[in-house]
Amino acid sequence: MYKSEQLAQHLKRLIENGSWSAHTKLPSLREQAEISGFSLMTVMNAYQDLEAQGLIYSKEKSGYFIAEHLKAQMPHSTTIVSLNPKIEINSLVFKYLKSIQSKDILPFGSAFPDHHLLTPTKLLQMVSQKARDQKSYDQTTNLPPGNLALRKIIAQRYAMQGISTDADDIVITSGGLDALNLSLQALTQPGDYILLQQTTFYGAWQAAERLGLKVITLPEHPTFGFDLQAFEQVIQHYPIKVCWFMLNAQNPIGFTVSDDIKYKIAKRLHEHQIHLIEDDVYEELFYGMNKPLSMKYFDRSNLVLHCSSFSKTLGAGFRVGWVYAGKYSEKIQHLQLMSTISANALIQNALVEFVSSHHYEKHLRQLRRRLEKNKKRFTQYLKQHLGQCCEIYSFPSGYFLWIRLPLHIDSLELYQQLITQNIGIAPSPLFNVSDSNQHYIRLNCSFEWNPSIQTGLDTLIHYILNLQSQS
Amino acid sequence: MYKSEQLAQHLKRLIENGSWSAHTKLPSLREQAEISGFSLMTVMNAYQDLEAQGLIYSKEKSGYFIAEHLKAQMPHSTTIVSLNPKIEINSLVFKYLKSIQSKDILPFGSAFPDHHLLTPTKLLQMVSQKARDQKSYDQTTNLPPGNLALRKIIAQRYAMQGISTDADDIVITSGGLDALNLSLQALTQPGDYILLQQTTFYGAWQAAERLGLKVITLPEHPTFGFDLQAFEQVIQHYPIKVCWFMLNAQNPIGFTVSDDIKYKIAKRLHEHQIHLIEDDVYEELFYGMNKPLSMKYFDRSNLVLHCSSFSKTLGAGFRVGWVYAGKYSEKIQHLQLMSTISANALIQNALVEFVSSHHYEKHLRQLRRRLEKNKKRFTQYLKQHLGQCCEIYSFPSGYFLWIRLPLHIDSLELYQQLITQNIGIAPSPLFNVSDSNQHYIRLNCSFEWNPSIQTGLDTLIHYILNLQSQS
Numbered sequence: 009m010y011k012s013e014q015l016a017q018h019l020k021r022l023i024e025n026g027s028w029s030a031h032t033k034l035p036s037l038r039e040q041a042e043i044s045g046f047s048l049m050t051v052m053n054a055y056q057d058l059e060a061q062g063l064i065y066s067k068e069k070s071g072y073f074i075a076e077h078l079k080a081q082m083p084h085s086t087t088i089v090s091l092n093p094k095i096e097i098n099s100l101v102f103k104y105l106k107s108i109q110s111k112d113i114l115p116f117g118s119a120f121p122d123h124h125l126l127t128p129t130k131l132l133q134m135v136s137q138k139a140r141d142q143k144s145y146d147q148t149t150n151l152p153p154g155n156l157a158l159r160k161i162i163a164q165r166y167a168m169q170g171i172s173t174d175a176d177d178i179v180i181t182s183g184g185l186d187a188l189n190l191s192l193q194a195l196t197q198p199g200d201y202i203l204l205q206q207t208t209f210y211g212a213w214q215a216a217e218r219l220g221l222k223v224i225t226l227p228e229h230p231t232f233g234f235d236l237q238a239f240e241q242v243i244q245h246y247p248i249k250v251c252w253f254m255l256n257a258q259n260p261i262g263f264t265v266s267d268d269i270k271y272k273i274a275k276r277l278h279e280h281q282i283h284l285i286e287d288d289v290y291e292e293l294f295y296g297m298n299k300p301l302s303m304k305y306f307d308r309s310n311l312v313l314h315c316s317s318f319s320k321t322l323g324a325g326f327r328v329g330w331v332y333a334g335k336y337s338e339k340i341q342h343l344q345l346m347s348t349i350s351a352n353a354l355i356q357n358a359l360v361e362f363v364s365s366h367h368y369e370k371h372l373r374q375l376r377r378r379l380e381k382n383k384k385r386f387t388q389y390l391k392q393h394l395g396q397c398c399e400i401y402s403f404p405s406g407y408f409l410w411i412r413l414p415l416h417i418d419s420l421e422l423y424q425q426l427i428t429q430n431i432g433i434a435p436s437p438l439f440n441v442s443d444s445n446q447h448y449i450r451l452n453c454s455f456e457w458n459p460s461i462q463t464g465l466d467t468l469i470h471y472i473l474n475l476q477s478q479s
Numbered sequence: 480m481y482k483s484e485q486l487a488q489h490l491k492r493l494i495e496n497g498s499w500s501a502h503t504k505l506p507s508l509r510e511q512a513e514i515s516g517f518s519l520m521t522v523m524n525a526y527q528d529l530e531a532q533g534l535i536y537s538k539e540k541s542g543y544f545i546a547e548h549l550k551a552q553m554p555h556s557t558t559i560v561s562l563n564p565k566i567e568i569n570s571l572v573f574k575y576l577k578s579i580q581s582k583d584i585l586p587f588g589s590a591f592p593d594h595h596l597l598t599p600t601k602l603l604q605m606v607s608q609k610a611r612d613q614k615s616y617d618q619t620t621n622l623p624p625g626n627l628a629l630r631k632i633i634a635q636r637y638a639m640q641g642i643s644t645d646a647d648d649i650v651i652t653s654g655g656l657d658a659l660n661l662s663l664q665a666l667t668q669p670g671d672y673i674l675l676q677q678t679t680f681y682g683a684w685q686a687a688e689r690l691g692l693k694v695i696t697l698p699e700h701p702t703f704g705f706d707l708q709a710f711e712q713v714i715q716h717y718p719i720k721v722c723w724f725m726l727n728a729q730n731p732i733g734f735t736v737s738d739d740i741k742y743k744i745a746k747r748l749h750e751h752q753i754h755l756i757e758d759d760v761y762e763e764l765f766y767g768m769n770k771p772l773s774m775k776y777f778d779r780s781n782l783v784l785h786c787s788s789f790s791k792t793l794g795a796g797f798r799v800g801w802v803y804a805g806k807y808s809e810k811i812q813h814l815q816l817m818s819t820i821s822a823n824a825l826i827q828n829a830l831v832e833f834v835s836s837h838h839y840e841k842h843l844r845q846l847r848r849r850l851e852k853n854k855k856r857f858t859q860y861l862k863q864h865l866g867q868c869c870e871i872y873s874f875p876s877g878y879f880l881w882i883r884l885p886l887h888i889d890s891l892e893l894y895q896q897l898i899t900q901n902i903g904i905a906p907s908p909l910f911n912v913s914d915s916n917q918h919y920i921r922l923n924c925s926f927e928w929n930p931s932i933q934t935g936l937d938t939l940i941h942y943i944l945n946l947q948s949q950s
Contacts, residue, residue: 105816123613123617139606145594148580215817326823327819348798
């Protein structure tokens, strides 16, 4: 065990014992180094590890603080590894997506951040300027693998995190879901076994169904998000071809898996030569000082296809994502040329200019602060009014709250009641095909607080309390 | 037989007998009515029929003229109906598409018209203006089935051709190929039989392979493009679930099937309740006075899914297409939400403004005139230098020439020789999986004549004559 891991475990026990209350400032790095006798570097690694697990959060120039959501780190999973459950998720997802599509529906069920936080003015100016130039529309230079300059910038951003790569490894796609789907198609044949997280983005289920794959699911770990032991068992007992995991700001629950666990996952993948499709579309939406590492960072044998997009940072309407495809680049391009051909040429050209400018980082910093502020406000309000009967899982990244309703409340029923009030929520059957764990909802809390948001939350609270009292 | 059909057949015999030389003006409608004793309407229908078959062409305010390419209307097909030939087309297509992608390659092999003819200034201004408005990027209003205003405009354009529809029938897609693929996926299950034209767009083969479908091919008719008799035989003997046809400005050959044959195809489809996916992406690129009718026009039982796009008229880099999906709208939206989600929001919004303005029709008229002019120039030059050994099929629409090389010249070999000279051409094995008919090439002739184009054509001519003399 690393020294930093040792220290992190020690601190974690203290945190879990309730030794510190929420928002208590931790000893500074220097103080902690003096107390513990470890080096400054070791302490920093331990703090970052705790932060990555959502146990503590950091504020620039202020240090580290105990996170709010300490009692239960993660929903306790009641299901163990399950093989190939019947997939009924498709029509449910479709009805759900259509139902929340209207402008009249309060978008707590939406998967996208409030669009007022995205599409920064500077980007709009750049798109507008590029739009006047006929050259911006030339598809030739934007065909698969996509705009070279954009791929270079994306490669540079990997390099900044210590992941060595170049433009040839990157393929630009029509959004993040396209990247994920193309990767799965490139890596599998019908009948192959794939491993999904038990509570996960429904797109993974849909892709598996479409490609005729056998699905095994892995329950989330109540403390660490990822259950390493269960993972080891699965890959020993089943011929898993590909894993599809989200380990940073996991959708829908929100947890971020620690670097230590990521390292161990990578090791197992390497030993068993299993590919991983890493859905990392929220990678930029961390609240702490450091961007969480991706599995790609720990990948030494080109097993990880890392998928991300600009949809959650600049706007879903752009439809531009990418995959770090490495040696699978050609296969993925092949599939693209048979389907969507390429992402929009103008948008690729405009993104080159914006993402390579300092405006992008500035925008990301602002976005993170705003999301953090909005999530705090939502969390406080909901804890205040629902704290007695619900568990609110509020992790320091992204813009989702994961809420455990009282066991007997069916989240689908709550969703159906609220939609009649023009309020959207995302019920857990969208993310989980098992029969248990159907009493959770995902809530989009990216919105600036205003009277209509508060009224919407009040209605949500009213309906939950009402269902609660009916039992 | 209709009176107009009778007249058309009579005139056709005269044309095929060589009674008139190329570019001879036909009697005016009024004169012909007087000569024949038929009504003006009957004469007009007959002329339009002949025009749709490429036997005559029309000029606004000047009347009808004998077309240039009379000796052989269509390549004679040597293959009869064939079941499920082995598909080796994928890797060939990929290598081919990558090889012509470079800016250094003269784009005679490209599937897209010269981009200088597309992206009209007015459209660029509109995109630029929309780009400054944050609302343009809002994905909510552009999710499947796509931007309502855009769907309304598209529906209006169908209505202008006598096809009654409304916005609910239309689904906006990420380009025309996406529309075709989604349609095929919505209509088939693995193992189903589908019917393709023998010489066809390779995307159809690729889609069939991906979806695990059994492919039957229909040879093209030497005079009419579409072999109705063979078609009737196939649908009587095989349980065809879906046809995928291109009947206007067919890619790669270029012919347009007559209304009369379209009517008969529709009748057979109705009798056998077979669906048709109609690839009509060149529908706007006719040179005559009237836009050719689509199969959708003749479809009385909602069997035709008509697919088109703005790629060939405004620019392939936009990646916006659509399908007239009718009752399959929901199924197709379902598939979209699992894959590309939607086309770019900004572009959908900008297209609303441009396509609803008079600028769109003005642009289309200019585009058609330019394509016609460029095709004539290419045709003349090639006939002059290759007329002795090659047949040049030049139909009055689109921007492709289909060239039959001397039988012993392998078009793949010619392609490989020319690519070393930085000249791209599209060899027939890309479009045809049968062993015969491998001595054709498709040539993109959308480019303004200039010295570099002429030099490129000279090199092409030189290599063909060289291969010819080697035998």
